[in-house]
Amino acid sequence: MIKILLVDDHAVVRMGLKVLLNAVENMEVVGEASEGNEGIKLANELKPDVVLMDLSMPHGKDGLTATTELKKQLPNISILILTMHDDEEYLFRAIQAGASGCVLKSAPHHELIEAIKSVCNGNAYLHPAATKRLMEQYLESVRQEGSDHYQLLSDREVEVLTLIAKGYSNKEIAEQLIISVKTVETHKSNLMEKLQMRTRPELVAFALKKGLIGYGI
Template sequence: MITILIVDDHAMVRSGLRMLLNGQADLEVIAEASDGDEGIQAALELRPNVVLMDLSMPHGKDGLTATSELKEKLPELAILVLTMHDDDEYLFRAIHAGAAGYVLKNAPHEELLTAIRSVARGDAYLYPTATKRLMNDYVERMKRGESGDVYHSLSDREKEVLGLTAKGYANKEIAEQLVISVKTVETHKSNVMEKLGLKTRPELIKYAMKKGLLQFE
């Protein structure tokens, strides 16, 4: 039996999920939580096999923060993000936080059930279009790498700015951490984007992940 904790701020969503999952012979919802704080407490007490984690919860901790904290305390816990955000930035942040899978709320029931069973047995699961985007991005990066990776052309300071930006730090926070001005941070960031041929922050995050720059202490 796969035991499941549902963490979502909408009571109707939790109710619908409970009915769907408890209707499966091999699945059992053992608890619900309405925010990240409640979810962490319930997971620590009940030790479910899988946590279904919403990302956007206005009260208490959000799903990303809760996922990161739970993975620190329960590394073996399988966390499956269930969200409305079909967005590369949320996807990569969820993966980095430790989520084993990422499914959209408008996905067919069969996909959600497959995802739950996949992460419960230790596999990863991404919804199909996300997998395709990741594969396409990988192919594009490989093609660019054939002419040489320009990462080595970045200065040490530019590499620091790249890493901190990808981790979500604002310009002011980066400036304070590196003891430089905000204007200097903006200049470094502009140079990094130009040298790497990147146009958006999600592209920067994906590049940083590929280079192994998103290791948090």
Template sequence: MITILIVDDHALVRSGLLTLLSDKEHMEVVGEAAEGDEAIAKAMALKPDVVLMDLSMPHGKDGLTATSELKKLLPDTSILILTMHDDDEYLFRAIHSGASGYVLKNAPHEELITAIQTIADGNAYLYPTATKRLMNEYLEKLKHGENASTYDSLSDREKEVLAWIAKGYGNKEIAELLVISVKTVETHKSNLMEKLGLKTRPELVKFALKKGLLHFE
């Protein structure tokens, strides 16, 4: 029996998934959550085999952050991203965060069931076009003799935030420059520091210097 936790901020989506999965004899939905913090708490209590994780949950912790934290707390739990975002950046960030699979919400029901079974068995699952894009990017890097570095895993916005932090700008100043909230800057900073394995600003400045990011105008 595969136990499943459903995480989505829309009650109708959770209800639809519950109805779909309840028809499967080898699958059991053991809980639901509407945002990331609740998902982490429920997962810690229920220890599900699989978490179906939405990405965009505006009223709480987002799916990528929750996925990253959950994989540290429950490494044996497999996380399947279920989202409307058919986007390379989200796909690569989800994989980096520790997700075992990525499926679009408009996928056929049979694909979702296959994806759940696949990651529950300890394997990875990506929807077909995503797999093709991932392979094309990998082959392109090989063609140009590049290695997929940690820096490459950062989003464009995270790279921008990294450069401004390294130049000595504070969170509020960066928020004004990029026209985003201070909270968003803090989230990008936390994510990029974790991805790069950096703990302090001096380490960040040293990294930025090596990458040639400190070009002052």
């Protein structure tokens, strides 16, 4: 069962999402919040698998600030940003804040459901129209930063980085490389420290830059 926390300042939106998601097999909305501070509090209490976080909440803490603080408190939680803005700046800022992905509020229901499943499995998710655009912008921003850091990675860390960027879970990586999940987690932690990165989308962008994977992934 995927436990979901809704954080949105519109009660009608929360009600609609709750009805939609509770009707999906293996999904359950376990809590609702109308602003960021309340969302952080409930997330710590309820320990959901996925937080659906509205980007723009005029009262209380906004979605980006709440996402940043929540990832510091619960690093393993998956946060999916809901936004009306089809704009690179908002997408880039959401990923910098630690979000696992972004979905437009205008997206069809099936896309939202697939996005929730994807981030719950540890993958990144961006709505299709934004993926290439965001990657190109991010690649340009990191063209200098991190280039030399790649030389610090061991061959095994490069293998782990490649598989992470392709969307494999820690367990799947362990099976492919015939190592333990704990060892995979250690390699992941080491390479993120060496590359000075915090999120999976950053690793995907870096892997694209280095030619480890292609845009088709």
